[in-house]
Every structure is written in structure tokens, then in C-alpha cells.
Amino acid sequence: MSFVDEWIKRWPGNIGPLPGENEEAVCMQGAEEGMVLLKNDGILPLSDKKLALFGAGAVDTIIGGIGSGSTEPPYKINVEKGLKESGCELTSERWLQKFAAASKKANDELDIDDFTRLWCGITVLIDEPEITEEEIVEAKAAKTAVYVIRRNTGEGYDRKNEKGDFLLSDMEYENLSKIAEGFEHTVVVLNTSVMDPRFIEEIPGIDAVILMNLPGMMAGKALSDILYGKANPSGRLTDTWARRYEDYPASAIFSTSDGITDEEDYLEDIYVGYRYFDSFNVTPHWCFGYGLSYTEFSMETENVNADEQKVTVAVRVKNTGNRSGKEVVQVYVSAPQSERLPKPYQELRGFIKTKKLNPGEEEIVQISFPTVSLASFDTERSSYVLEKGQYLIRVGKNSRETEIAAILSLDDEVITEKLSKKVRCPKELNLYKAPAITYEQTDAPVLMLNASKFHAEDHTAAGTEYTVTYIPEGAEYEPYVEKNPYRLKYETKEKVEIVRNVPDATFPDVAEGKVTMEEFVASLDQGVLLRLVTGVSHETPYPVPNRMKKKAEPLKAIPSSGRTTAQYVETLGIPNSYLADGPAGVRVIGKPTAAWAVGTVLAQTWNTELMEKTGDGFGTEMEAYHQSVILGPGMNIHRDPMGGRSFEYYTEDPFLNGKMAAAFTKGVQSHEGCMVALKHFACNSQETDRGFSSSNLSERALREIYLKGFEIVVKEANPGTIMTSYNKVNGVHSSENRELLEDIVRGEWGFQGMFMTDWHSESYKPADIHAGNDIIMGGIQVEAIEEALEGWEPEFETDGSVKQRTVISYDGIKQDIVEEWGSFLPCAEGANICRTTVPAGTEVGEEVQKYIDSGVASVRENPDGSKEISYKGIRRGRHLALGDLQRCAMHVLRYLLKSSAWKEMKKNMK
Numbered sequence: 001m002s003f004v005d006e007w008i009k010r011w012p013g014n015i016g017p018l019p020g021e022n023e024e025a026v027c028m029q030g031a032e033e034g035m036v037l038l039k040n041d042g043i044l045p046l047s048d049k050k051l052a053l054f055g056a057g058a059v060d061t062i063i064g065g066i067g068s069g070s071t072e073p074p075y076k077i078n079v080e081k082g083l084k085e086s087g088c089e090l091t092s093e094r095w096l097q098k099f100a101a102a103s104k105k106a107n108d109e110l111d112i113d114d115f116t117r118l119w120c121g122i123t124v125l126i127d128e129p130e131i132t133e134e135e136i137v138e139a140k141a142a143k144t145a146v147y148v149i150r151r152n153t154g155e156g157y158d159r160k161n162e163k164g165d166f167l168l169s170d171m172e173y174e175n176l177s178k179i180a181e182g183f184e185h186t187v188v189v190l191n192t193s194v195m196d197p198r199f200i201e202e203i204p205g206i207d208a209v210i211l212m213n214l215p216g217m218m219a220g221k222a223l224s225d226i227l228y229g230k231a232n233p234s235g236r237l238t239d240t241w242a243r244r245y246e247d248y249p250a251s252a253i254f255s256t257s258d259g260i261t262d263e264e265d266y267l268e269d270i271y272v273g274y275r276y277f278d279s280f281n282v283t284p285h286w287c288f289g290y291g292l293s294y295t296e297f298s299m300e301t302e303n304v305n306a307d308e309q310k311v312t313v314a315v316r317v318k319n320t321g322n323r324s325g326k327e328v329v330q331v332y333v334s335a336p337q338s339e340r341l342p343k344p345y346q347e348l349r350g351f352i353k354t355k356k357l358n359p360g361e362e363e364i365v366q367i368s369f370p371t372v373s374l375a376s377f378d379t380e381r382s383s384y385v386l387e388k389g390q391y392l393i394r395v396g397k398n399s400r401e402t403e404i405a406a407i408l409s410l411d412d413e414v415i416t417e418k419l420s421k422k423v424r425c426p427k428e429l430n431l432y433k434a435p436a437i438t439y440e441q442t443d444a445p446v447l448m449l450n451a452s453k454f455h456a457e458d459h460t461a462a463g464t465e466y467t468v469t470y471i472p473e474g475a476e477y478e479p480y481v482e483k484n485p486y487r488l489k490y491e492t493k494e495k496v497e498i499v500r501n502v503p504d505a506t507f508p509d510v511a512e513g514k515v516t517m518e519e520f521v522a523s524l525d526q527g528v529l530l531r532l533v534t535g536v537s538h539e540t541p542y543p544v545p546n547r548m549k550k551k552a553e554p555l556k557a558i559p560s561s562g563r564t565t566a567q568y569v570e571t572l573g574i575p576n577s578y579l580a581d582g583p584a585g586v587r588v589i590g591k592p593t594a595a596w597a598v599g600t601v602l603a604q605t606w607n608t609e610l611m612e613k614t615g616d617g618f619g620t621e622m623e624a625y626h627q628s629v630i631l632g633p634g635m636n637i638h639r640d641p642m643g644g645r646s647f648e649y650y651t652e653d654p655f656l657n658g659k660m661a662a663a664f665t666k667g668v669q670s671h672e673g674c675m676v677a678l679k680h681f682a683c684n685s686q687e688t689d690r691g692f693s694s695s696n697l698s699e700r701a702l703r704e705i706y707l708k709g710f711e712i713v714v715k716e717a718n719p720g721t722i723m724t725s726y727n728k729v730n731g732v733h734s735s736e737n738r739e740l741l742e743d744i745v746r747g748e749w750g751f752q753g754m755f756m757t758d759w760h761s762e763s764y765k766p767a768d769i770h771a772g773n774d775i776i777m778g779g780i781q782v783e784a785i786e787e788a789l790e791g792w793e794p795e796f797e798t799d800g801s802v803k804q805r806t807v808i809s810y811d812g813i814k815q816d817i818v819e820e821w822g823s824f825l826p827c828a829e830g831a832n833i834c835r836t837t838v839p840a841g842t843e844v845g846e847e848v849q850k851y852i853d854s855g856v857a858s859v860r861e862n863p864d865g866s867k868e869i870s871y872k873g874i875r876r877g878r879h880l881a882l883g884d885l886q887r888c889a890m891h892v893l894r895y896l897l898k899s900s901a902w903k904e905m906k907k908n909m910k
Helices: 003-014 023-034 079-085 093-108 114-119 133-139 170-182 198-202 219-227 274-279 507-511 517-522 526-532 599-603 608-624 654-669 699-706 708-717 738-748 765-771 782-790 846-853 882-898 900-908
Strands: 036-040 050-054 144-150 185-191 208-211 263-265 297-306 310-319 328-334 347-353 362-370 376-378 383-386 389-398 401-410 414-418 446-449 466-472 493-499 578-581 629-631 675-681 694-696 721-724 754-756 804-809 814-819 824-826 832-838 857-861 867-875
Touching (some): 023 608, 050 093, 050 170, 079 219, 133 170, 144 170, 466 517, 466 882, 507 900, 517 882, 599 654, 654 675, 654 699, 654 708, 675 708, 782 882, 824 832
Parallel strands (some): 185 208, 401 446, 578 629, 629 675, 675 721
Antiparallel strands (some): 383 414
16 A cells, blocks of 8 residues: 555544643634734624624635645534534525535545645635525524635745735625625624735725634634634734735735746845834834724833843733733834934834733733844844934834833943854845834933943854864775865865764764764764755665664654654664644644644734643644654744745744744743754745745845844744755755854854755755755755765766656655756856767657757767767766765754654663
8 A cells, every 4th residue: 555545544533532631722722812803893792693604714714724834633613613503593504505515516526636635735715606685685684794705825826916815806895795785784704814905994884804814723613702702802913914915015026926936035125014114104904913802901101121131111901891801012112213224113022911801900011121132233244233322112002002111222332242244145135215214202211221231242253164074083084175066155174083983883872971972973874874864755775784782663653744764773773753744733644633723823812821832732742643843833924915825924023923933832842852843944935936036135134034033932942943945045045055054043043953954945955964954854865965975977878868866755655857967067157078978870868959958968970870968067076075964964863862752762672
């Protein structure tokens, strides 16, 4: 039986109780607290249990996106079911049944394989049928109608500013207009991410709007609780909703908008989301941090304390309404403006969600943040700088409703962190410049800060300039010579270190401190090292003599998205580990797992305690199913609402992004052996042509916006792994970027974990290893790396074409044919020539003709009738140091030491 057949056969096994006792309750809390009440003309919460329910999302409720972010839980509660289970009588049964039948028919006829349908979450989202006058009349037994608009997105494509996507379809507009006119009250539920909100004002009679988003398996039940006031809305937006798409700063050039998908210039620079709307005086429809409640809260700043280390804001929050609920306190800072270093109008620097407050109850909350976090990055000096002047501390309930609570006055400029120029943009960008920004007058108290009391961190020497190769005593080694090869972006200096020769060393010896990691790795054959740094998928065998004195067996866990090699469990004691897709649920085959709310919904809770509980729920399932890594959380910035995977990510704001992800990470990693994989690192804002597109941006935008969230998690939560993204960052694939991985993340931030590629990335694998991307996931790439280590020359077929090999991935589901060019890189601009001869009477192959047409190859016929094929290119020779391979293997082994795989193997070793 093939892997696919086994997978499909076992899929029904996901029915059953979840491993964690409290998972359903936490899923429910995440869905409820993540929904945002956007409009309420006094009709919510509802009391009448008789409702008319319409809209595609009522039946086809979207609980999560498609692709690796999809989930298939034991059950899911759509809106229709959630309302019925809460005791509602639905008066629109005829239309609901009509839609359900049409949707079922379309999906039954869907011509895709079962694996794609189930694993990727692919379904047909039909256009909803017309709501007829007869159906309206029949449904009018209810005074209130609920209309659910649904959208879905996912991997590989971006959204479009078109009807049926960002805009309502013609049928949706017509149906909603009929409902709003035909019923006393109309509630619109948005089962989608950001969309064009203009229809809400254009269509008369819409009394309330709820942003449901994609809230996981408890969707319908959570919505019912919100509608009827069993749960009080406490979600707040993590994105700015513009009045129209054209108001977003990247709208004219994002993805396919300008017809250019391989170069994405981040011209808006640091002005992303509310930073743009506030600084450029563009009024949004709903601002960042916005959300309504069924009760009222007063918010009064008690005091602000600040010194050169920390700023603390104490706020008294009181429930002045007549219902219990939670409030979110948000703290923004407006920094002094200068021509040299312009700043956004304001930036989020702290937040907290209150406990549940009963009517009349109050709570004093404290929000603290480091004073140096107010610094801005000065590209010219490659430093974070606090400029002299006044820093306005703003406290409020959203970005547009704040009051200045205090002023921090800094008496002189301070450099808080010295860095080096890294990941520079190769092209000149015509960056946006905000109009002159002036701040309102205030009589808020002034707190003085003394520049002389700050201490500057110096990370100018972060990262390593050389590769260390470890050689056991007595071994021969030919030193690596750097030839500045094409596509390896940085010069390498090799440093050879001799270590103790321990030929019988095992992995348990490393764990017990009997040998060092360097000694163990130096004892391993190159073939072993290659298999440690490549994700498993029908890997080629490379057996070694048995060194183990105890018996160890490979871990047998549930199939998931990726694995590390099991070849050396019995002989070297190196455990095999499993990695599961996320971040909306632990995707394993044939076992029940929860479908949590997607990243945006979880972030809309603004509740770090809930995020940690959610991470704890993931960890519980990972332990139950022996998964060492969850491939999440997704942390890319919502640069533009058309981003295809924005649902997986949290927000447009880097600070909120980092804090929510850090809390989730702590929850997962509170379980021994369980780790997260922060993804997709970095600047993965576009799905279209994601494998080749270059995100081109300033170093300031890179550091302040797109890396900042990752930096917060690394420094606060010590994540086990990070997954690099498909795209290029300033012209270099993220996984090939040594400055990004080794110098910034490891050197400046102190990351101690493992880097992995995303599955089937288009990067050059030897360059990944050289850059410090420790493991290549999605398919065995041993040959590609070995070619660079050895400097192999290509081999040719008799028709003049280069030999090919089959790369198998996803345990046989995916197969790719690649050419075996060895260490030779064919390219028209190359100065080297690689030749082969086609015997007389043999036709030149079709693949050869393609190279001839592209100017890479040429043909010369010899007198004997044979043909000489000449390929232009670059003869790179040996262009990867053994030390690069060893370094990555050590990071993989250190990851395994912390993994649940090692915990299980150690427990069962005899």
C-alpha cells in the first residue's frame, strides 16, 4: 500500500476525543475573544431566538485557510449548527437547504485526488444562489436576519481587488440588499480577513457587523455566544481597514497589481499599516486596535514612571456599563521628529487585556516596556538611536482614541545599540516620505531622562567571518580554498581545528558529556553528515558500522509533514524526529487534533495569557503524538490585505506580532521536547511567485518592521527552530543569506536553535548550508550538497544532454526531475566551457536544443559525423567547506538533544 493510500485509509481515524482535557474550552475562548464587533446600532446582543440565516458562510463556514495552514478536526461547528444548538429557530431553511445541496454537488464533482482535497483543505466555494422573494417572505417570521459572507485563501496565490474576493460579488450585494430591506434588523458576519467595507454604508438597513474571521472548529458556537451576549465581544483589530483598497500604501504595486511579481519593492518603507494612515493623514474606515463591546469602560492613567531602563504605565480601568466584559489598554509612543531620522506619527509599545470585569468593577493594570525600545534605526550609522527631544506616551482603547499621559524628555542623543550594515538593498528605492508631522500641545507631566545614564550595546562584531572545520587527530584533510564562487554570496575563510580522535563515539556519549559535540561530528563520515542535514523522503541508504553498546529503536510516530533521518538510531544512537504542520493545528494523519483559530483571530484577542494557553494545547497534542516541532507560529507582517496567507499571520504591527508569538512559543515549549518553528523568515508578504520573488527594502524597514517580531521571540522565548522563507530578501534567497541567519539572528540576537528551509524551496542548497540554514526540508538533497563538497564534473547522456536524477519528496507523493550538473553552473554569461561528444548517427537531445536556444550551448559537427556540444558556464569546482556541513549538522544534533524524540529514545534504550 502506498503512502497516499495508507493516508487516505487512516484519515477517518481522526474522529475521537482530543488528547487535552481543556483544548475545546481554549479553542472556544480564542474564537470568542478573537471576534471583533465592528458596528452595533443597539440591536446586539440579540434576545429573540427566531432568526433568518443567509449567506454562503452560514453553511460553508470557513474555519481556517488552505495549504499547510489548513486543519481537519474531529468535528467543526458551522454557523447554522452553532445557532441551532443554542436553541435558535431558523426561518430560512428552504434557502439553507438549497445552498447546502448545491455546495455538496459541486464538491462531490470536484476532480482532484483525495490527498489534495483533505491535506490541503481544497474545496469548491460556490457562488451563493439568489435569495428569492418567496424565501424572503417565508423567512420573515423572524424580525432579524444574519448574513454571513465567507472567503478563503491560502498558499501559492494572493487575493485580488475584485468582486467575489476583496469586494462583494454582484449576487452577494443583491442578496444582502434584499435582506436589509426585508427585515427589521440585519446583522452582517464577516467570515473572512480584511475586505472592502464600503457596502456597509452603501446598503441601508445594516444594523450590526461582526468580524468572525476564520475562528477554528468552534466557529458557529462562538459566534452564537457573541450574538446572544453569552460572551461579550472583546476582540480588537490587528489591522487597519481602509475605506477602499487604493488607500493602502502598497496597493499599486503589490503582487500582480503592477504586473511585476518577481521584484516587490517596499516603497512604503517603515510606513506600514496604521503607521502610514496616521503619518500621511489618511482616514481609515476602522483603525488599528478598534473594537466595540456590549458594555462601557472608563480608562484613567494613574501614573507613568520612567527611567533609563524601563517605562511603566499604570491605568485604572472601570466597567461603567451593565454587562461583564474585558477591555484592552493600548500604549503608543510618538517620538521626536527630525529630518535625519523621520518617525511614524506613533507606534504601539505596550498593551494588556484586563481580567473579566463585572459592572462597576475596576482594575489597575500595569504596562511596562524597555526605554531603549523607543529607539529608531539609523541606516547611515547602522545603529539604534534615541534622538534628543520629547517622547509622548499615549494611552487609549485604539490607535485613534488615545490621550497623552506623560512626556519623556531626553536631554541628548543616545545610541542604544551599535550594529553593522547587513542585508543591504542592491537597488535604489524611491521610498515614501511622510508630510511634516507635528504633535498636539499638552500639559501632561514631563519626566526627564539623562542621556549619560544609557549604555550602548555593541554588536558590530556579531557573526563569524570564517568556517571552522573539525578534524580528528591523525586524519588527513585538504584545506578548502575559497574561489568566490557564483551564488555563494560571501567570502569564506576556513579555520581548521584538530580535536581528539574518538572513532567509536555515539550520540548518547555526547548527551552524557563523555565526548564533545565537535569530537562526535568530526568522527562521522561525510555521508552521515549529509543525511543529518537533509529532510527525509525516500532517502538513499548510507549504512555505517554499529558503535552502540545499548539497543535503541527508531521512534514510530504518526506521519506528519517532515522527519529527520532514522538511519543512525541503532548504530550511532541518533534519534529520528517528526515535524508537524501548523500553525492552526497539529496536522498528523489519522488522529484527532484541534482546529484552533487562525493567527489573525488569536492576535485579535490581544490576550497573551490565552496565547500561552493555546500554545500549551499544541504542546499537549505534540506530546501525545510524538511530534518534536510544530511548523508555526506564522509571523509575517500584514503588509497588504491581498497577501494570500495573511490569515496565518498575526498583524500589521511588529511589536504585537512578537509579543503574541512569544507567548505562544512559551506555551508550546513548556512541554519537554516540544518546539516551535517561527516562520516564514523573512519578508514573506507575497504568495504569487513566492519561490523567486525578491522583497526589496531598506535596512531600516527590515529591522524595525519585518524582523522585529522574530527578534522579540528569540530574545524573550528562546524558540527551538526557525523556518526560512521561499522568497529572496534584497536579491538573495532568505535561506542563502549568511548575513541574515548567522550575523543577525545568531550573532546579534543570540539564537541557539536550528534553521530549516521551507519545503521544496528554490534556493541553491549548498548556499543554504554555507549560510547556516541547518536542514534542507521537503526532499533529499544529498547529491546537490555532495557535488559542492567534492567539485564533481557533470556526466552526459549519449544525446549530449546532462544526466538527470529523480528527487522524491513527501514520502513519494511528489517527484521532481533535476539535472546532474555537478559543480558546473550552465549560464550564457559564464567564462568556462564544459564539452561532451554526441556519436555519429545520434540526434542531439531535446534538452540540449533548449540550451542552444537560450545561448548557453553550441554545436559543432566533426568530420567523422560526431557532434561536439559546448556548454558555457562557471566551473565552480569544490565550493563548499566541510566545516559548513559540520556546523549545520551540529545544530541539528543539538536540536535532537532537546527533542521529544531523544526523550523517548532515552527512555526506551536497553
